[in-house]
Structure formats: C-alpha cells, structure tokens
Amino acid sequence: MWCCRTSDLDPAVLAEPERLGLFGDDDLRRCRRYHFDRDRHLFIAAHLLLRCVLSRYEPIEPADWRFAANPYGRPEIADPAISRRLRFNLSHAAGLALVGVAREGEVGVDVECADRHADAAGIARHAFSDSERRFLQGLPAEESRLAFLRSWTLKEAYAKARGVGLSLPFRDMEFQYGPDARIAMRLGEGIADRADRWRFEQFSLFDRHIGAVALGTPVPAG
Ligand SMILES: CC(C)(COP(=O)(O)OP(=O)(O)OC[C@H]1O[C@@H](n2cnc3c(N)ncnc32)[C@H](O)[C@@H]1OP(=O)(O)O)[C@@H](O)C(=O)NCCC(=O)NCCS
Known part of the structure; x- marks a missing residue:
C-alpha cells in the first residue's frame, strides 16, 4: 500500500504537471477537465504516485506505463503479460491518494x-x-x-x-x-x-x- 497527499507535492508540479514528462496525453486531457484545483491536484498526486509505485515492481520507467480499462471501467496495466503478474487499484479522497499493488491475485x-x-x-x-x-x-x-x-x-x-x-x-x-x-x-x-x-x-x-x-x-x- 502506498499513499501520497497533495500537500506532499511541490506546488510547481501541481501547477504544471506536464513539465515532469511523466504523463501521457490522456492523463493531461483528464487533468484539464477538472474544474476545481483541489480535484485536479488530487488526480495529479494519485497518478504520479501510481506510475512511480508501479516502477518499483517492474523495470519500466514511470512515464512508460500504459493503461487500459476493463469492460467495467477498471484501469489495468495495458500489457497483458505484466497485468497477469501485477495488479493495482487506486482511490482518492480529500487530498489523499492511495494505491494498492498485488503481485498475485486481486486488489481493491x-x-x-x-x-x-x-x-x-x-x-x-x-x-x-x-x-x-x-x-x-x-x-x-x-x-x-x-x-x-x-x-x-x-x-x-x-x-x-x-x-x-x-x-x-x-x-x-x-x-x-x-x-x-x-x-x-x-x-x-x-x-x-x-x-x-x-x-x-x-x-x-x-x-x-x-x-x-x-x-x-x-x-x-x-
Ligand atoms: C468506479 C468507482 C469504483 C469509483 O469509486 P469512488 O469511491 O467514486 O472513487 P475512488 O477514489 O475510490 O476510486 C477511483 C479510482 O478507481 C479506479 N476505478 C475506476 N473504475 C473502477 C472500477 N470499475 N473498478 C475498480 N476501480 C475502478 C480508477 O483508478 C479511479 O481513479 P481515476 O479515475 O483517477 O483513475 C465507483 O464509482 C463505483 O463503482 N462505485 C460503486 C459503488 C456505488 O456507487 N454503489 C452504489 C450503491 S447505492
């Protein structure tokens, strides 16, 4: 389990997440859709945490992770071979992002x-x-x-x-x-x-x- 608060992050990262070079176009598009700063900041914290955490489990750079949604909308690792051995789930609320990772089985x-x-x-x-x-x-x-x-x-x-x-x-x-x-x-x-x-x-x-x-x-x- 890994967590991160928006208050843990440098305000410059929250203001211009694209400068990190970690987010893909999809992430940045979703980011821009948030009306309130606090929601956008939490999205940035959560997805930054997710990418960095996953890279601790596999030799893949944080910027290189690709995700796809299952038929019910759950984001999963797009590469099926990796997704079979590494599962994750994400939650965020009131300034805190939480990521769970499991090597085998399911995690929520x-x-x-x-x-x-x-x-x-x-x-x-x-x-x-x-x-x-x-x-x-x-x-x-x-x-x-x-x-x-x-x-x-x-x-x-x-x-x-x-x-x-x-x-x-x-x-x-x-x-x-x-x-x-x-x-x-x-x-x-x-x-x-x-x-x-x-x-x-x-x-x-x-x-x-x-x-x-x-x-x-x-x-x-x-
Ligand atoms: C999708 C759902 C699981 C999100 O839950 P939430 O409490 O609103 O939000 P959380 O912060 O806990 O989770 C959001 C994250 O879950 C992940 N997620 C999205 N769809 C998911 C799904 N179908 N299954 C698992 N995880 C999902 C995503 O990573 C999402 O974050 P992101 O959009 O930033 O990528 C939720 O809308 C849902 O299906 N809830 C069912 C409960 C419910 O409403 N029941 C009605 C009873 S009256």
Whole structure:
C-alpha cells in the first residue's frame, strides 16, 4: 500500500504537471477537465504516485506505463503479460491518494475522509443488508457515522478488487470484526464468489482518512 497527499507535492508540479514528462496525453486531457484545483491536484498526486509505485515492481520507467480499462471501467496495466503478474487499484479522497499493488491475485482499495457526512441512511437503503442497517441504527450518531464509513470502504474495496463495478449487489456483502481484529466477509446469494479467499485490512491515515484494502487469492483453475 502506498499513499501520497497533495500537500506532499511541490506546488510547481501541481501547477504544471506536464513539465515532469511523466504523463501521457490522456492523463493531461483528464487533468484539464477538472474544474476545481483541489480535484485536479488530487488526480495529479494519485497518478504520479501510481506510475512511480508501479516502477518499483517492474523495470519500466514511470512515464512508460500504459493503461487500459476493463469492460467495467477498471484501469489495468495495458500489457497483458505484466497485468497477469501485477495488479493495482487506486482511490482518492480529500487530498489523499492511495494505491494498492498485488503481485498475485486481486486488489481493491478505498479511502474516504473520516469527516465525511454522507447520506448514510440513503446509501444504506440500497447498499446495506437489513441486519447491517439495524446495527447502524442501534449505535449513537457519531459511532454510527464512522461504522458506516468503515463498512462502506470495505464494500468498495471488495467491489473494486472484483473489477465488475456497479453490477455487484452491495447489500449482499457483510463484514464482521473478529476478536483479533480480523475482518471476515459474508456473501449473500447475489454474489457468486468464495468469501474465504479474501483478506481485508482497515486503517486510518493521518488521523483524517479511513482506508480499506481487499486482497483476493486467485481462483484455482478448473
Ligand atoms: C468506479 C468507482 C469504483 C469509483 O469509486 P469512488 O469511491 O467514486 O472513487 P475512488 O477514489 O475510490 O476510486 C477511483 C479510482 O478507481 C479506479 N476505478 C475506476 N473504475 C473502477 C472500477 N470499475 N473498478 C475498480 N476501480 C475502478 C480508477 O483508478 C479511479 O481513479 P481515476 O479515475 O483517477 O483513475 C465507483 O464509482 C463505483 O463503482 N462505485 C460503486 C459503488 C456505488 O456507487 N454503489 C452504489 C450503491 S447505492
């Protein structure tokens, strides 16, 4: 796992990312589309981090990485031979970019600002099971807000690792914290997968963000 804050970067890089010579035309086009500086800066930080991090795993220069989207829009390494042995996923929120890399299997990451006051009840209606909603409703307001964010980041991390986007029924995944802080996932019948091939970790970053990573061992062939 690797992370970077926009505040870690030289303002000159954020103002003129093309001068680094690391970004391709696609990246620069996407960069220019952001209306707000803070969103553009976060995009720059995230994609700079991604390119530099990937180059620690393969003898490829940061500027030479090429990406392609899978059918559900997940960016992956364009070269299939490299993509088979190196997976990544990216998340960004409120000034922080997080990159997860896995040598084998699947990886998904999600980060949210811990101050975020999302429409938890609205999202939970679509994306949380009845028992998860009952659990959240039984907690004091602030605890419930944080518990919502923790579950949400785990669900997003799993969905992003699966790489099938919005097609996964979020209410068919539930998470439980064991006594040793191990996180176990239970899957409903809407998701055809083996929950026991997944490992989850959850963490806070710089006292401001909540992050989660999902790591899946490859499904045995046959
Ligand atoms: C695509 C999606 C995964 C992005 O999640 P997000 O929380 O908005 O944003 P994050 O910062 O965590 O992730 C964005 C990054 O994920 C990656 N990404 C994009 N599509 C992806 C996909 N289908 N699968 C995995 N990763 C994806 C990209 O690298 C993207 O960053 P980039 O655009 O700068 O390259 C999200 O829109 C999504 O599918 N969410 C499903 C959850 C949902 O909305 N459920 C509805 C329940 S009511």
